[in-house]
Amino acid sequence: MSKLILIDGNSIAFRAFFALPLLSNSSGLHTNAVFGFTTMLLRLMDEQKPTHFLVAFDAGKVTFRHSEYKEYKGGRAKTPPELSEQFPLIRELLKAFSIPQYELAGYEADDIIGTLTRMADDQGMEVIVVSGDKDMLQLASDNVKIAITRKGISEVDLYDKNEIKEKYGLSPLQIIDLKGLMGDKSDNIPGVPGVGEKTAIKLLQEYGSVEEVLAHVGEITGKMGEKIAEHADNARMSKSLATIFREVPLEQTLEQLQYDGYDGQAVATLFRKLEFRSLIDKMDLSGGVSDELDAEQESLTWATAALKPDPAIDFEISLTDLVAALPKVQAIHVESIGDNPNAAELIGLSFYSEAQTFYLPVSLLLSNEATEIRKWLADDKIPKKLYDLHRSEIVMGWKGIEIKGVKSCILLAAYLLDPTETSHTLHSICSKYGVSGIRADEDIYGKGAKFILPQQAALSEHLCRKANVIYQLADILEKELEKNEMSQLYHDLELPLSTVLASMELKGIKVNKDELKKLGEQLAIKLDELIIQIHQHAGGEFNINSPKQMGEILFDRLKLPVYKKTKTGYSTNVEVLEWLESKHDIVKHILLYRQLAKLQSTYVEGLLKEIKPATGKIHTYFKQTIAATGRLSSQFPNLQNIPVRLEEGRKIRKVFVPHQTGWSILAADYSQIELRVLAHISQDENMMEAFHTNLDIHTKTAMDVFGVEASAVDSNMRRQAKAVNFGIVYGISDYGLSQNLDITRADAAKFIEQYFAVFQGVRRYMDDIVKQARQDGFVTTMLKRRRYLTDIAHSNFNLRSFAERTAMNTPIQGTAADIIKLAMVQMDERLRQEKLASRMLLQVHDELVFEVPLEEMEIMQRIVPEVMEHALELSVPMKVDVNSGASWYEAK
DNA sequence: GGTCTCACG
């Protein structure tokens, strides 16, 4: 039997657009509505298996309904440009799927669908109408079902005649009368004021139709009757507007809507352009690319890579043959399992050459017979390409094996090309750049509890394929980097940095475990006392760690005033608690409890878990390919957020000590690196002058903003000026500043205005960078690091404002990151040159931490600031403060 | 897995 699917194209596009976050591909094209539309199509095809198909669109702005009622659809918000630009893509999508599409001037999609529904119904065809608009329910019949999207587009409610009866107690045609009485805000159809769905249904169940209701209006008592009588004309017109016109003069015949499926190649090509990776995988289109490339595919910059034939894979190769094959190897892959590289299990290596590709399990790699292979890996003069140099060096480093001569790291390159990309797995990079030939790790290994290593043959094939695509991707990505002028950043900074980081992480930092345990015991005593006191004040026991229970105690039981709410209930954060502190004695105990509980769980217990028993050290992992600004982040554990602001927490730093007795910890931090960077980038005369004369920048800001002498700046003025400076770096807004300083928005705005009056170069920079971001779609740092800002021209104020602040902040934060990274690479080099035993241990965004033997203390005190201050020359001097002591705590 | 809270620069 034939089955016809009719889609209301505009309605589904709108639904998809508002249901999904604003996705966009790497060229800044928004794709969320297209994506939603696509998933809808795929599901319909899969579940319904239609024999006939059509997507109808509204044509133009004016329809016959406007001549009837010119306010029809008036007051509707304009279609956001982010959606408008997607309509051509949706048309393209339908073309790729070979699905007929149709529109007709003067008519809406509803009318086209209504007409076709009538025609199909007459022929006894089964029909499914898909829309987000409940008006469509009027089309239901024995053969016609209506699918209405629910909760965005992920689910639909399928209505047939009976279900409409069940849900509304009305026949399909009475849906029109329902609209006539209750109106429709979104189409600006008035209906009868005061009549909602409930009342309308009651009336229709009693009288049957709008006309009958009006005829019996005398019987309807009270206000309701008057209202209906008064708005009788409205009701009639509304009904007429809501009626779908089913006699559209169509050129399309039902036969023309026959659907015979689609060409996978055309769809795959479009999906690649749109970067619908998950869909490409789902449809298994990625593996199917064969030798013949169609013209369209050729237009993709990197599609040719897909031409590469499958590698010849040898997993039964002898070690002797393998060594003989090494000179031709161009790419390798180091496979390891586990999130934490310092605890990951090394599985094996694969090697790619044009002639053959082979796999070497870890057991063989570590055998005596593999010396030649390890030598090859450690040979700096043999160029290699791989994916994730940083992780590979750590994993191999734990086995005592070095990798040198790496000229390409796919992960690093992909990150630099777009640091905001959510995933940089080898598989996702392949999809993005049109390289086929590997499956996702998850496909091979499963995930979570289901994780399992496959048989040797399957494992070997998967890893060999990885080495193969690494080889293919290297060229593609490096050409892109070259285009973006990022080659130097990649080769001279980020790649060497990977090695520097790996060596820091492998060394680790010594932790005084006994001291840490002692701290934990002291905390436990205080926490126990606090728990008792808090429960007493509360008049009963509850879990203080549960924000939900805490909220109930404070606001329901103790009836404290509610200051702020979260999405799910009462907010109980520090800001709220500090506001409540004077109102109840329990609050100060809670505040102290929170502070100490954080120390106990995150820092005492958390750090204890990370100490390697054999060495007493902690080995963090600095992620090099996560932060959108170019900063590093630290994991397993995070050593970039060890407490410092409050003394109780700061004591945690006492447990970070040198790994040998007689050594010291040396910490060096940049003073005001971000504001110095801002002074340089903006070339603001006043600010540059301040740094040249080595003034305290916050005091200087206070002097200028308040118009007073240095001697007249009190601590409060300096504090406010400091907050303004922070705000400037973050991309200032009066609202943000007002929150931070707890002042009115108007006062905050005045501050900012005064600030810009004296720092005019800064104002110019802020204006220019936003303009430039709008023009280019991205911003850059001094070293050409790039961040795309897809929302910079968004119609939504919040999204656009956020993008604008990001445009202001990223060049500053990112350049600061560039500078300290440069300093790290140079410092590593310098330590080697000077043959020093001192070791670099940690980086905390503007601070480097070293351990230093006594005899090197003097030279390190000199060298470290020298290297850091001159890592990159700016038009203002850099300033670095150096401190040393027995632990990180003392090095302040 | 999402939410809240809080630690750092």
Added chain:
DNA sequence: ACGTACGTGAGACCC
């Protein structure tokens, strides 16, 4: 009219 400061990671709770 809109209603956030920029960038991270981790622990606890709760569904």
